[in-house]
Amino acid sequence: MDRKFLKLFAGDDTCYLKSSLTGEDDERGKKSAQYKTIYEPVTADLWKQHLSGKTRIGIKPEKDGKCSWACIDVDPHNYKSYSEKKYVDIINKYNLPLIPVRSKSGGLHIFLFLSKPGNVDKILKKLKSINTQYFQALEVFPCNKMLNMPYFNMESSMEFAFNDKNTPVMASVFLDIAESKKIDPEDFYNYQVQEYDVESDWSHYPPCVQKLIQEGWSSNNRNNYLFNILVLEMKKNTSLSVQQIEEIAQQRNLSVFTTPLERNEVSALAKSVHKSSYEFQCPPKHPEFQPICNKDLCKTRRLGIGEATPEIIDNFENITYIRDPKNTFYEFDYEGQHVIVSPEDMKDEKAFRVKLLRYGKFWMTLPKPRKGPSPFELLMKGIVEQAIENEDHAYVDTLEEERYSMLKDFFESHIEQDKFEKLKDGYVILDTDTNVCYFKKITLDSFLKKKGSRIFSTTHDALRMLGCVRKEYVKKEKNVWCVEMPEFVSHTKLKSKKSKTVSEIDNDYHEKFRSAKTEADIQKDH
Incomplete structure (x- = not known):
């Protein structure tokens, strides 16, 4: 049997978590424990020690971006009054490929088993969507942590699985159930999560209210918890009358709390919420909500701590x-x-x-x-x-295409070869020996302004994208920027020659008849 557990819970086999109960419970009734990470291999013999009650172990499910099992860790807000039956019923009603197992601390580990290792990110994405819809647990594995394994001291274990009838089962039966519920990773990635229809708008409720309605409450802070429930009711229907909110408050008081509040106390609270339209109470100001609060998730809910979207x-x-x-x-x-x-x-x-x-x-x-x-x-x-x-x-693609076009236009419309005296006249000068382009920053700045570009927020943005470098002096010209000739520029590189005869068919022959722009003219244009 130890080898079957080793195979079923295959994960990171390079280390394991060793834990032991302290015999103490916290204020919620959760069993406290001490933990130590042991950097030794996970073996069949180690599992044998776990199942026989000698060494309680925990294992990390993921290895090299893959995992063959995962878990939703349900941590009740009140362990003393907690019952797993509601969760077992949810798994059965919606035919979820999950197995509920009582955890070491008294909560519930809801396991998923795969027929072969699957992608961790894809598995987590789907399992988190299942958790959000049905369980509202704060922790979903894999999450780079180790999880305590079930059936420690299996002959008298308190960490047992439940079957469809909410009956605890022995280790051998658990292994059979796990095999029967295994799902192919691809099938799990594409698993269609059904909407949890316990109440209308349930998926939009704040997680804290979902927990209270789902699990009930038997301890202190009943006023504050009922307060949040009533704030939700007012968000659901802002036209509720005082009488209607009072009736809802009395019903919630009886259904959520093991020991209900006095009727007159509930009526006073309902009237107060109706009159003032309060917002939800949240931690850290109200620490009693911490165990059942999921602020990040609540912000995404239509009826959560954000303003209610119609x-x-x-x-x-x-x-x-x-x-x-x-x-x-x-x-x-x-x-x-x-x-x-x-x-x-x-x-x-x-x-x-x-x-x-x-x-x-x-x-x-x-x-x-x-x-x-x-x-x-x-x-x-x-x-x-x-x-x-x-x-x-995609905006990134569109932006890159427009940047490409803009800079191509700049180089091709301004380029000259080897005539460094034209730098001050607003040209891009290509050094044909090094294939490096030189230009003044004002030349690029003027071009971008003239084109009315919204591609680059500043000229510096364009310089950074091109990978340009500033030179203090180039050919006696101060403050010059340079960059290797961009590959996208269509320009024929001239071959250097020691001497050249200029004729009437050459461009240089006519250069002397042209009036070149002076630096003053360039500045005037800009």
Whole structure:
């Protein structure tokens, strides 16, 4: 059996975590432990010691960017009243390819097993989306940490798996379940996560409220926890009357808390929230929320700590943006129409309505709240935040193409060969012996201004992109920039000759009849 566990939990086999319980519990009822990393190989014999109760081990799942197992580490906010049944029921209801196992500390490790090693990043991305939808755990493995293994002292282990009926199973049965639930990595990457439909708008709830509703609560701080629940209810429906919010408060009080608050206490809290439209209580000011808080995730939720985005945003699908040096456009599918809007169309609700009318859609004005920002502005903010760049029109590619064209034009329109006396007259001089171009900074600056370029924020930006180097003196000319002849410039390099006879068919013959611009003329042009 030790070899089967070694194979099932194959990971980083160069070291392992050795742990032991201290016999103490923290304020949440979580069992405390001491840890030590041992830099020795993970072997079948080590697993034998673990299963026999001699050495408790932890293993890191990832190795060389691959892993064959992963885990969602559910850390309850209250271990004393915690029950794994809700999570087991979720796994069964949605037919998730996961196995729940009681952890050393009394929480739950929800394992994923793959039929062969898969890409860590892709596995994490999908597992995190599953966690966000169903479990709201703060830690998902692999995460460059070691995880304690199940079935320590397997004959009397408290770290056992649960079957579909929420019944603890022996180690041999766990191995059979793990084999039956293995999933191919490619199938897991493409796994379709179903929406958790326990309540309407559930996926938009703050993680702390989700935890309270999902797990319940049996300890202190009931007032503060109910407060956040009621703030959520008001965000869901700002038109709730005092009577309606009181009724909801009484129901939540009975369903969430093992020992409910007094009815009059709940009524007073409901009236206070309704009257003042408070915001959520969060750590560090309210440390009691720390174990169930996920601020980064909460910011992304429509009903989280950010301003509530109007529900109609769900009608906007496939939101992308296209950006070029002069403008940005947003695209989305709305009620069967593919719509393209500019920032001008999004500046106010009237402009947006006019734009949608061109697509045969009439936009109804969003109802204004009693206070707070405009719902339309929040909608536009949500569209901008959700938009992803259109891969067919990547800004980086567009920018590089325009930079290329701009600089090619500069060199080809200004270049002269070996006539360094023309540097001060606004020319780019090519030294045909070294294939290096020389020019004054003012020459490039004047060109960029004349072209009205928005590609480069400054002339220095263009110099940096070309990799130009400043020279103190070149051919008696001060402050000159130089760069090796860019490959994209179409210019024929002349071969050096010791002597040359000039005839009427040569350009140099006519040079003396031309009036060259003086430095003063150049300055006047600029």
